[in-house]
Amino acid sequence: MKLKSLLIANAVLLGSFALQAHAEDEAQLIKQGEYLSRLGDCMACHTVSGKGDYAGGLAIESNLGTIYSTNITPDKEHGIGNYSEQQFSDAVRKGVLPDGSRLYPAMPYPDYAKISDADMHALYVYFMKGVKPSSEQPPETDLSFPFSQRWGMRFWNWAFTSDKPFQPIGGASEEVNRGAYIVESLGHCGSCHTPRGLGMNEKALDSGDDQFLAGGSLSSWDVPSLRGLPRWSEQEIVDYLQTGRNDKAAVGGEMKSVIEHSSSHMTDADLKAIAAYLKFLGGNPPLQAYNVQKQQATEAKLTAAKGLSEGERLYIDNCGACHFVTGKGAPGIFPELDQATIVNARDPGGLIHTILAGAQQPSTEKAPSTLAMPGFAKRLDDDQVAKLATFIRQGWSNNAPAVTKDQVAEVRKTLKGE
């Protein structure tokens, strides 16, 4: 009798251990899936601030027209609550919905195709059990013909995507390969930083190709190459991704949201892996080299403030307070203008936009200060901005083509209420 009850007690105990272990596994998976969703930056597109997380409805302007992101909460009617794991995986990795219809590649499934099975499983568990269901119904995407014909995407996919899983780089360290996996798959860095081909496809999807991460263009901003980032140390890459700022640069444009929602939430180990991988990539484009004589000549002229060009005078009156006569700014606070990628970009759109609209740092855990640069759209006219930008592009070590007032006028048209 005693023995029997002991056995029963044991069985009950073991049973509850098993249940508890299962619950712990699931909690662990949800946590892991939540982290992976940060790596994938799902929130940036599938969440509109003020509405529920992942309830969709964000308008994404594309060359094809406006695409609205969908509700990916586990709500059975409005979200993805009825998806099986296979259906979820097909949507994320292949861009195919359960009814056979095709997603537009605003959803970076060509990159997500490389997500590992284990990570897909954790993501599925998280989106089914870790996300609060929302009955929000985002607007339908309604593109004009022929882009409205989603079936056409079948051929695009056939031509431009690959179902090859992630291929580790032979001979590279485990850290570099971890970085490669994040960058090529969940991080989907290539969707902005890899040049696009005629079909608006990324020209390369992995590090086997020199075009991968070689820089692109996005709404009139030159997107810099990430191959090797020769001006930045590994720590500076980590700082930038973690906080939006490092000793040389401060984030601007679309990358701000990536830092806010994705990379600032990454672990130190993953950020270091990304930095190691970017450094590992070769094929860097030629750089604006530091030119000490030219740098000092500009500094001396601005300091003396005699016989200034209009661009130089505008710089002193509007920019010098923070970026200083050295063009060096202040480490981690005001970005360097000397040798900066955005300043020397082929297309000056990013620089013009920043002068007109200003910029503000995201608040991140490691760097909460939301340091802002004011916009000068109301203070400077197109001609003044052109002269100022031309000076900045040609002062110190910089050596980029002049900016015209027509280029400024073009960018000014795109400002929204700024």
Added chain:
Amino acid sequence: MAQITKKEVDVVVCGLGWAGSLMSIELAMAGLDVRALERGGERDYPDFAYPKPADEYAYNVRNKVFATPKEVAVTVRYNSSQTALPTRKWGAFAPGTGVGGAGMHWTAVLIRPTPTDLKLKTYVDEAYKPGILQEDMRVMDFPFTWEEIEPYYYKFELICGQSGNTGNLRGQILPGGDPFEGPRSEPYPLPALEDTLNNVMFKEAATKLGYHPFPNPSACVSRAWKNPYGNQIAPCNYCGYCSKYPCLNYSKASPQTAVMDALKRMPNFSYEVHAEVVKVVLHDDQKTAKGVIYYDVDGNEVFQPAKIVVLSSFQLYNVRLMLLSGIGKPYNPITEEGVVGRNYAFLSNGGATLFFKDKNFNSYATAGATGQMFNDISPGNFDGPGLGFLGGAKIHSSQATGTPMAAALPKGTPSWGMGYKEGLEEWYNHSMKISITTTCQSYRDIYLDLDPNYTDHRGQPLLRMTFNWKENELKLQQHLKGIVGNIAKELNPDSMSMSFLPMGADFDLTKYVSTHNVGGAVMGDNPKTSALNKYLQSWDVHNVFVPGGNAFPQNFQANPTDTIGAITLMAAQAIKEHYLKNPGPLVQA
């Protein structure tokens, strides 16, 4: 309007300036639910964006970022036989308002008092023979040792990115710093600001006369700084729009640059602006508070229940709120019983303006704190007992601001019209100042209480200030006049003007001195003579903490902000370490 009761929080913080923001972040970091109420408005970066603050008329003349007398007037009189009248226009002092409080637009001189300043009563008892000092003087010691408070000074200085030269590192006197400073556990976090011409001239003359000048310790930072909360402060560019202006360059340590961005990220912190706290509500036994009543932006009367109440408004309004709420016994100057309102003190200033035809001071290039000072004339460092008065001053030459309306002009220059313009053209950029910022002792009949005649817009009595200069402070002024005169002579200007209080002078409410009003709810060891214990906890109502200049039992020559930061951080630490585990009086009387 409706009456609303909010959900109880762990801590309600009344006033979101330096003291309020430091208390908020420290207690929120300990996991408490903190809610701050600020009477003024929100003030954030877009308001300070370049070049908006570069407007001398709005900020310096019209006090754009200050509270208005309509909102927070006090009444003032010289002595208790008079009827006090309300301040209808700011003069001698001008309280701040809004998020950041005066911490948003201060001059940012961040300096510690000396160990003697903090133990003034002990010094008096040791150094002065009975009968030398005025009978009605009531100075007290601060209720902590140098060793106890030093780590909190340093912590606040890290938060601010204090820039300057170290004078005393763990007892070792270092060249270039203040040899009279108390031993520091660590050097200044950042190097000193750059010197301007007036600094160099003053330093040379003062050194020649045997004094020990050093750069003004500054919270306008000299290098890019990241503080312990992760917030960043940018290197100062000496733009000249500093004291009375918000910084357009993130260069001045303020609640905004040093605290708020990290604080706003915390999910257990929230704050409300245009929330005017009118009363702390006590439980029936009067031993603890149950929350505060405030009026929100729509005029609703709101009750905010809280386990801990922090009063972190400006000094005058902390005292008033205590009086209006019945926290601590009001002070009676006849019987000297009661504690709330006693030991009010102010400060005096003065100095010389020196004109040099041939020198260009580039006075448009300055941080608020740009300057050199010396501490040789502070209690214990000169023969105060022989001269028959107690006190001292920091004597400094701070770069005068180069904004044109504030430019100094020689005596006799017309104050308007063509003559003014010609004078400005001739003398702009050709003057420098030697200034004093003095101690001010506390006295039996100098105090704060509720005014019997004047009320605010809600019908509540205004705070009444009874204050005038005492012979001790005027003797000090005479002594300083001699010292400043000698330095000026050494500098040999083309012409100069001097401004010091003569013997017999009355307090002039119309001319700006500084907003370093202190005392009224002071910290001490004895509940009969102090309203707060050394953790700024009310002796009477143990869940009420009152950080601010109100806690100083008299005014020392050092600017008050460093000490307000240090005592606030020490109180926050005591709440975290001891009060939460065992709510009750932290010091047994």
